[in-house]
Amino acid sequence: MENLDLPPKIVTSAKRAGLKTLASVLCLSKPDLERATNLNSHEVSILVQAVSEAAYQTPIITVLDIKHGKCHTSMIVQKLSLGCPRLDAFLHGGILSQGITEIAGESASGKTQICIQLCLTVQCPKALGGLDGGAVYICTEDAFPSKRLHQMIQMFNEKIGSEMASKLKLGDHIYVEHISEMDQLWHCITQRIPILLTRGLVKLVVIDSLAAIFRCEYDSHEIAQRAKHIQSVGAKLNWLSSQYDVPVVCVNQVTANMKRSSNPFEPSVVPALGLTWATFVKVRLMISRTNYRLNVDSQGSEECRPGLNPTESVVRSMEVVFSPHLPKDKCYFIVEQSGVIGLA
Ligand SMILES: Nc1ncnc2c1ncn2[C@@H]1O[C@H](COP(=O)(O)OP(=O)(O)OP(=O)(O)O)[C@@H](O)[C@H]1O
Ligand SMILES: [Mg+2]
Structure with a gap:
């Protein structure tokens, strides 16, 4: 969570709510996150977006990549x-x-x-x-x-x-x-x-x-x-x-x-x-x-x-x-x- 590019207010609120891992954020719905962190819905959306991007490890591959053999087999x-x-x-x-x-x-x-x-x-x-x-x-x-x-x-x-x-x-x-x-x-x-x-x-x-x-x-x-x-x-x-x-x-x-x-x-x-x-x-x-x-x-x-x-x-x-x-x-x-x- 510390390495995410987020405004300090959001990071502090997430920490205070005990959300220390990416999974702990992704397991909650947006309304639950709002209640737990006291952040507004816009701030929660920014938090979820940043966490989702960090959690998504698999690179996106295109058909062209496959054709050119540029992706992992x-x-x-x-x-x-x-x-x-x-x-x-x-x-x-x-x-x-x-x-x-x-x-x-x-x-x-x-x-x-x-x-x-x-x-x-x-x-x-x-x-x-x-x-x-x-x-x-x-x-x-x-x-x-x-x-x-x-x-x-x-x-x-x-x-x-x-x-x-x-x-x-x-x-x-x-x-x-x-x-x-x-x-x-x-x-x-x-x-x-x-x-x-x-x-x-x-x-x-x-x-x-x-x-x-x-x-x-x-x-x-x-x-x-x-x-x-x-x-x-x-x-x-x-x-x-x-x-x-x-x-x-x-x-x-x-x-x-x-x-x-x-x-x-x-x-x-x-x-x-x-x-x-x-x-x-x-x-x-x-x-x-x-x-x-x-x-x-x-x-x-x-x-x-x-x-x-x-x-x-x-x-x-x-x-x-x-x-x-x-x-x-x-x-x-x-x-x-x-x-x-x-x-x-
Ligand atoms: N050596 C062979 N030369 C030519 N045709 C053969 C030979 N062996 C089997 N067949 C053909 O394959 C057919 C049987 O196919 P298969 O055993 O795959 O049927 P199946 O769909 O599995 O039937 P079932 O549901 O009863 O098991 C026979 O009717 C025959 O026409
Ligand atoms: Mg058969």
């Missing part, structure tokens, strides 16, 4: 690549490293495929769109698809080359947890995962899926408790993400959209867990299978056409439902042996 939100340039372009670089990204969709839409791919890309160096660390994969529905993981690792290794592949050892840095109850999930995100995050072993947390826990375990009379648990988990996951600067990806199931009966333009399904959960999600992506399949002719040109030919890949859509940095937009992708691939 910790101020830039990193992105985690999806491992496909087209999908990365659609997401303006990839999954945000701060906050919860939700991937919602019907069964077999490709949610798990995207998550497995993220577990591989996260291990790549930052220059290649990764975050230089492993992943925790929490399974709540089926057993972890290890066979599929190994198939994707094989193909991914071919893409990055044998030298990088032997350096990264992709299969060794994915920590899988099978969880079926809220208590286990809570223990995992409050006790076990922070240990891995603190040691820097993990740079991505995946929960596949949250809905499975909250949809099965609770009876109808436990709605309030369920909402409380969803809030606790959402807040804890957001805290983990911001504390350790890692992306948290949550898979969500979908539920029938009741509004559709009155408005046929409404989507037929919406992500499960309602508004209680949605408030904790930063980016919501909805994926679904379309009725189209990708046909590649003998010259290699691609065409999406309606049909059920099992030798052609199902065209799937990825839609941004809400996001602080992305427009509401849609792109298309397929799932191949090598993983998830965006379409032009």
Whole structure:
């Protein structure tokens, strides 16, 4: 307080009122400050202004500063690549490293495929769109698809080359947890995962899926408790993400959209867990299978056409439902042996 550039009368009154620290001033409302210091409202405004400026340590950065690399890297939100340039372009670089990204969709839409791919890309160096660390994969529905993981690792290794592949050892840095109850999930995100995050072993947390826990375990009379648990988990996951600067990806199931009966333009399904959960999600992506399949002719040109030919890949859509940095937009992708691939 002593170092503030304030008129002596204000400094003396603040001291007399016992306001010795910046926090003690900022914790009081202006009327309370007037009562405590006997200063008038104009003098209190000068005091609050000076204290606020002194307390605000974080320098303001502009977009131009970021572009020119003039700010500290910790101020830039990193992105985690999806491992496909087209999908990365659609997401303006990839999954945000701060906050919860939700991937919602019907069964077999490709949610798990995207998550497995993220577990591989996260291990790549930052220059290649990764975050230089492993992943925790929490399974709540089926057993972890290890066979599929190994198939994707094989193909991914071919893409990055044998030298990088032997350096990264992709299969060794994915920590899988099978969880079926809220208590286990809570223990995992409050006790076990922070240990891995603190040691820097993990740079991505995946929960596949949250809905499975909250949809099965609770009876109808436990709605309030369920909402409380969803809030606790959402807040804890957001805290983990911001504390350790890692992306948290949550898979969500979908539920029938009741509004559709009155408005046929409404989507037929919406992500499960309602508004209680949605408030904790930063980016919501909805994926679904379309009725189209990708046909590649003998010259290699691609065409999406309606049909059920099992030798052609199902065209799937990825839609941004809400996001602080992305427009509401849609792109298309397929799932191949090598993983998830965006379409032009
Ligand atoms: N090796 C593969 N080659 C081509 N496509 C594959 C391969 N493995 C899986 N798929 C495709 O991925 C789909 C399954 O995707 P995924 O397991 O991600 O679904 P999901 O959205 O997680 O479903 P659920 O909610 O039931 O878990 C399959 O229907 C199949 O079309
Ligand atoms: Mg799945």
